[in-house]
Amino acid sequence: MKLKLLPVIVCTLCLCAFSSGSFAQVDFKPQKELLSAIKKNFKDADAQYQFLAKQIGPEEFPKTYHPNTNNQENSASDWWCSGFYPGTLLYLYEQDHNKPLLAEANRILGVLAKEQFNTHTHDLGFMMYCSFGNANRIEPKPEYKEILINSAKSLSTRFNPTVGCIKSWDSKNPSDYLVIIDNMMNLELLFWATHETGDSSYYKIAVTHANTTMKNHFRPDYSSYHVINYDAQTGAVKEKKTAQGFANESAWARGQAWGLYGYTVMYRETKDKKYLDQAQHIAQFILTNPNLPADKIPYWDYNANNIPNAPKDASAAAVAASALLELCRYADNGKGQEYFDAAQTMLKSLSSPTYKAAAGTNGGFILKHSVGHLPAGTEIDVPLTYADYYFVEAMKRYKEFGVTK
Numbered sequence: 442m443k444l445k446l447l448p449v450i451v452c453t454l455c456l457c458a459f460s461s462g463s464f465a466q467v468d469f470k471p472q473k474e475l476l477s478a479i480k481k482n483f484k485d486a487d488a489q490y491q492f493l494a495k496q497i498g499p500e501e502f503p504k505t506y507h508p509n510t511n512n513q514e515n516s517a518s519d520w521w522c523s524g525f526y527p528g529t530l531l532y533l534y535e536q537d538h539n540k541p542l543l544a545e546a547n548r549i550l551g552v553l554a555k556e557q558f559n560t561h562t563h564d565l566g567f568m569m570y571c572s573f574g575n576a577n578r579i580e581p582k583p584e585y586k587e588i589l590i591n592s593a594k595s596l597s598t599r600f601n602p603t604v605g606c607i608k609s610w611d612s613k614n615p616s617d618y619l620v621i622i623d624n625m626m627n628l629e630l631l632f633w634a635t636h637e638t639g640d641s642s643y644y645k646i647a648v649t650h651a652n653t654t655m656k657n658h659f660r661p662d663y664s665s666y667h668v669i670n671y672d673a674q675t676g677a678v679k680e681k682k683t684a685q686g687f688a689n690e691s692a693w694a695r696g697q698a699w700g701l702y703g704y705t706v707m708y709r710e711t712k713d714k715k716y717l718d719q720a721q722h723i724a725q726f727i728l729t730n731p732n733l734p735a736d737k738i739p740y741w742d743y744n745a746n747n748i749p750n751a752p753k754d755a756s757a758a759a760v761a762a763s764a765l766l767e768l769c770r771y772a773d774n775g776k777g778q779e780y781f782d783a784a785q786t787m788l789k790s791l792s793s794p795t796y797k798a799a800a801g802t803n804g805g806f807i808l809k810h811s812v813g814h815l816p817a818g819t820e821i822d823v824p825l826t827y828a829d830y831y832f833v834e835a836m837k838r839y840k841e842f843g844v845t846k
């Protein structure tokens with residue numbers, strides 16, 4: 442009798458595991474050498490970020506560094522990247538418990554806090570969730586929660602139900618409604634707000650935004666446009682174009698990585714299979730792209746006209762590596778190992794001296810060779826705070842595969 446029941450029990454357990462959506466279907470094995478390199482990377486990054494902390498004024502946030510002119514560039518708290526510096530400090534503190542990193546994180550969070558009321562940007566997810574979200578995850582505090590809820594409220598003011606999206610960029614033309622693929626990254630804050638408050642309106646905004654973006658931002662090959670311009674009154678699509686990519690019809694590398702990460706989060710938060718499919722399609726586009734180099738660090742645009750002489754974008758690789766290290770846990774069709782292996786190659790490449798800066802160089806940033814906005818002629822082949830943030834996050838995720846359960 443017991444033996445007859447065994448297949449039923451096994452099948453039931455398998456079904457539960459698959460439908461849970463958060464079950465590691467394959468036991469991915471991290472490589473010992475890469476785990477050792479990551480351990481060293483964290484130590485080196487601790488020292489780099491203590492050096493970086495000395496390059497900013499009391500109200501400033503690091504932005505980039507220009508190696509040719511030895512020029513440090515910093516920003517105010519309203520720059521879209523202001524959350525990455527405290528977020529990286531907190532991730533690093535979590536690893537090695539280096540007290541000066543925590544002290545600097547707490548100091549800069551105090552400068553950033555006022556952005557909770559900023560309704561002029563769609564980037565509040567990046568700014569407040571990468572920073573206060575991590576602070577609250579590590580040590581939950583009522584004041585962090587209040588800041589995060591206010592940030593979610595501010596972000597929600599940019600949602601237009603007729604368009605079905607959160608507005609990314611304001612425009613002088615009142616009938617324009619500009620939405621960029623990057624905006625998928627701001628939705629995690631809204632899911633957190635619904636979990637925390639029980640108010641489902643944040644969740645509904647996130648899901649509606651993701652559905653509208655899935656409908657209009659993607660081409661048949663699952664590459665994405667950078668910018669969709671909707672009619673603010675009717676919600677009709679007026680234009681599909683780029684701002685930071687090579688051409689309107691090209692695949693800007695970081696945009697593809699934002700989409701991959703964004704739909705992976707959508708699946709984590711909703712368990713709706715259509716988001717898992719979308720993330721897997723995007724992964725397929727990236728990983729089978731004939732212009733993806735062997736080191737899996739993409740050129741700044743998959744269709745740049747001067748490949749192989751185009752600048753690489755380490756930030757796009759860091760974002761993609763972190764996303765793949767989550768997606769591999771959910772993936773179906775036996776794709777998980779492929780995603781894990783691709784992320785591993787990306788992490789190995791980023792850990793090499795080609796991309797990882799030597800101690801005391803690179804203005805204190807961890808990674809070299811990212812591209813911010815090539816068409817504008819800014820931040821080309823430089824370090825960027827978000828390359829560092831997602832690299833550190835990806836290393837943390839990789840390391841967690843090596844923890845015995």
Ligand code: GLY
Nearest residue numbers: 623685695696813
């Ligand atoms: N607009 C955000 C980015 O450069 O990825």
